[in-house]
Amino acid sequence: MPKLKPETQAARVEHILDAAEICFARSGFHACTMADICRQAKISPGAFYGHFSSKEALIKGIAERDRSTFAAGLAEVMNSGDLMSALNASGHHYAVDEPTHKRILCLEIGAESTRNEKVGETFRSIDKFVQTSFAKLFERAKAEGKINPSLDAETLALLLMFLGDGLFWRRAIDPEFKAKTAMPAVMSLIEAMLNPTHLSKDLTQAAGNKRKETESESA
Secondary structure: OOOOOHHHHHHHHHHHHHHHHHHHHHHOOOOOOHHHHHHHHOOOHHHHHOOOOOHHHHHHHHHHHHHHHHHHHHHHHHOOOOHHHHHHHHHHHHHHHOOHHHHHHHHHHHHHOOOOHHHHHHHHHHHHHHHHHHHHHHHHHHHOOOEOOOOOHHHHHHHHHHHHHHHHHHHHHOOOOOHHHHHHHHHHHHHHHHOEOOHHHHHHHHHHHHHHHHHHHHO
């Protein structure tokens, strides 16, 4: 059998992970079988086992992919000129735009993490990464004068995750829940926690004060 090109292998891995997400969300971690995932992905068992040896390995692959996607998205938020708009767009992506099965999968992995050591290690690693990343975002935003929160960055990150967890849970269990309708209220809570400032206005005022000081010294 000819060896697949790296890009073909990468595409196959992505395809298998997509199929695994759907199967785990639909049937649950234990009821789902490797054969189910092969049928969903429309590949042979041999092709499947060439990339993943277990369901735990699939969960790790899904989690690592999500970590990379999250890191790239948060980098865009960090570099955005409008922090609140960027956070709002990110929130809509995860709570509104992504398909419901991804939110169900989050619950399934979280539940399995409480009784499966390998899944637990993966879950807690990603959870800690997300919390630490948000804390760094808020520390940087505070240093740049974009926010003026009354709480420390780590607490803010944890509270933001509480809100996200609640949105994910509600969307997963309630088919009538309208996440898009809830987002304005959620963003109002986040804005109240962060107390965003208008950096451009502050910089303009600071520049004006500096100019006046220079003119006064020259007089």
